[in-house]
Amino acid sequence: MSKTATANVDPTSLDERRQKAIRRNLLAWFDRHARVLPWRTSSRDPYAVWVSEIMLQQTRVSTVVPYFERFLEKFPNVTRLAEAELDDVLAAWSGLGYYRRARALHAAARQLHERGEATLPGDFDALLKLSGIGQYTAAAIASMAFGQPVAVVDGNVLRVLARITADDGPIEATSTQRRIRAVADSLVGPDRPGSLNEAMMELGAIVCTPTSPTCLTCPIRKLCGAHRDGLVDKLPVTTKKKASPRVRLVAFVLTHEDRVLMCRRREDGLFGGLWEPPMVEAPSSSYEQRLASQVGGKAVRMRGKVEHVLTHRVLEVVVMRWSVDRSPPEVVIPQGYERAAWVCPSERASLGVSTLANKVLVRGGEDSGGPEKRRAT
Numbered sequence: 001m002s003k004t005a006t007a008n009v010d011p012t013s014l015d016e017r018r019q020k021a022i023r024r025n026l027l028a029w030f031d032r033h034a035r036v037l038p039w040r041t042s043s044r045d046p047y048a049v050w051v052s053e054i055m056l057q058q059t060r061v062s063t064v065v066p067y068f069e070r071f072l073e074k075f076p077n078v079t080r081l082a083e084a085e086l087d088d089v090l091a092a093w094s095g096l097g098y099y100r101r102a103r104a105l106h107a108a109a110r111q112l113h114e115r116g117e118a119t120l121p122g123d124f125d126a127l128l129k130l131s132g133i134g135q136y137t138a139a140a141i142a143s144m145a146f147g148q149p150v151a152v153v154d155g156n157v158l159r160v161l162a163r164i165t166a167d168d169g170p171i172e173a174t175s176t177q178r179r180i181r182a183v184a185d186s187l188v189g190p191d192r193p194g195s196l197n198e199a200m201m202e203l204g205a206i207v208c209t210p211t212s213p214t215c216l217t218c219p220i221r222k223l224c225g226a227h228r229d230g231l232v233d234k235l236p237v238t239t240k241k242k243a244s245p246r247v248r249l250v251a252f253v254l255t256h257e258d259r260v261l262m263c264r265r266r267e268d269g270l271f272g273g274l275w276e277p278p279m280v281e282a283p284s285s286s287y288e289q290r291l292a293s294q295v296g297g298k299a300v301r302m303r304g305k306v307e308h309v310l311t312h313r314v315l316e317v318v319v320m321r322w323s324v325d326r327s328p329p330e331v332v333i334p335q336g337y338e339r340a341a342w343v344c345p346s347e348r349a350s351l352g353v354s355t356l357a358n359k360v361l362v363r364g365g366e367d368s369g370g371p372e373k374r375r376a377t
Contacts, residue, residue: 014165019187022164022220023196029219030199035206037061038069044194046120046145047077053140054101054132058311061205067096078120081106082113090273090352097355099274103267104132122146144194151184152197153177156204162236163208166225171236244309249317250284253277253303253364254295254331256324258344260366262351263337270336275348276357277364279317280334290332295324303363308356315356319363 014022034040039052051071055064071092075081081089086106093102108130112120120141121127127138135153142148151157158171161180169176188196207218213232215221226232254261254277262275280287288300301321308315328342343351 014183014186018223022187022223023189023191025219025223026199026203027192027195030195030202034198034202035061038065038072040198044145046122046141048072049141049145050120050133050137051105053137054105055096057101057137058098059096063096067093077118078109078112079118082109086267086273087352088350091350094274094351094353095355095358099271099352099354101132102352103273107131108133120145122148124148124150140197143188143197147193149188149190149193151181151188152201153181153184154201156201156208157184157197159210159236160200160204160208163226163232164220164224166229166231166235168231168235168237170239172239176236244312244314246314246316248282249279249315250282250287251277251279251317251319251360251364252284252287252291252322253319253361253366254291254322254324255364255366256326256328256342259328259342260348260361261328261331261340262343262348262353263333263340266336266338271354271356273352274354274357275343275351276354277360278331278334278337278340279360282318284320287334291322294329294331295322295326303365306356306359306363308359317356317360319360321364 037052039045039048041048052064052068055068055071074092075084075089084106086103089102089106090099093099096102111130112118120130122142122145124138124142127133127141128135133141139150139152142150143152158177158180161167161183162169162171162176165180165183167176167179169179171177184200187200203218203220207214211233215224215227215232218224218227221227224232226235252261261277263278264275265271265273267273278287303319303321306317306319308317331340333340
């Protein structure tokens with residue numbers, strides 16, 4: 001008879017003895033095995049914790065580290081970030097993706113600056129009032145930087161606790177997440193709450209992984225319901241995601257000598273505030289005709305396609321190159337952009353440019369100055 005998980009697990013199933021054992025084992029393991037990361041300093045700077053947690057959302061640690069170090073060097077505190085132009089902030093974020101995070105980070109710094117505050121508040125509820133800070137980020141800052149006993153629940157924690165409690169509810173379901181959050185709340189106490197939260201997330205990142213978890217090295221395997229019942233590879237239960245819709249675009253890499261036409265997206269839309277070659281939805285004949293009337297001729301060559309995967313859609317972009325012989329004219333820009341400029345390579349380096357834009361520039365024969373140049377085929 002096959003073993004099955006216990007449905008609708010009550011968080012009280014983690015009795016006090018088991019809770020204490022989980023805390024003790026996790027903290028001892030974390031003290032020995034925690035990765036050395038630039039934001040994990042002996043005296044936790046709330047600003048550094050904040051920036052790191054925003055950057056780490058849906059992004060690998062190995063990707064974040066160099067961005068974090070460059071960002072902190074350029075914007076070392078709330079005041080410097082608040083006083084910076086959004087273009088400079090987006091330029092420092094270029095290539096990291098999910099640019100709404102950078103815009104919210106900048107907006108929150110300005111909120112604090114306008115109130116005459118140079119540091120983040122230490123209160124969980126006060127943190128929630130800042131732009132871009134939800135329950136997860138507020139809990140991370142409050143516990144790690146200020147020692148408040150609030151649980152941090154991210155994807156890693158959901159997975160770890162679903163396995164510990166052998167909860168077979170769909171992990172995306174609100175009811176499942178409510179149960180697991182109650183378990184997380186029951187585990188966090190006044191003794192080193194930030195370290196416990198980090199230990200739980202670290203365990204999920206490097207031991208209790210989505211596939212092929214290394215249970216033999218897990219410090220709490222003897223306290224884990226999924227390990228006890230032989231269900232580690234079956235939990236958490238996930239529902240199959242629908243295929244993302246595909247959106248077809250056409251990008252125009254217009255060049256004149258060493259300059260390329262770049263357009264800045266409006267801040268309220270996709271890639272808000274970022275610069276890129278103008279893009280329109282396919283078919284693009286109407287926009288091509290308007291361009292031809294302004295820059296002259298039809299010297300367009302198709303340079304191929306690039307694909308860019310976003311959270312809820314896949315962008316398929318046909319790249320066209322258009323060499324402009326005469327002095328760069330004013331060019332009509334498509335809907336969704338707020339302004340345009342002919343820029344040289346050194347100027348592009350100071351703009352916020354998305355990974356997609358860099359792919360398009362490389363495919364269009366332009367050196368984007370980014371890592372995509374090396375990966376382009």
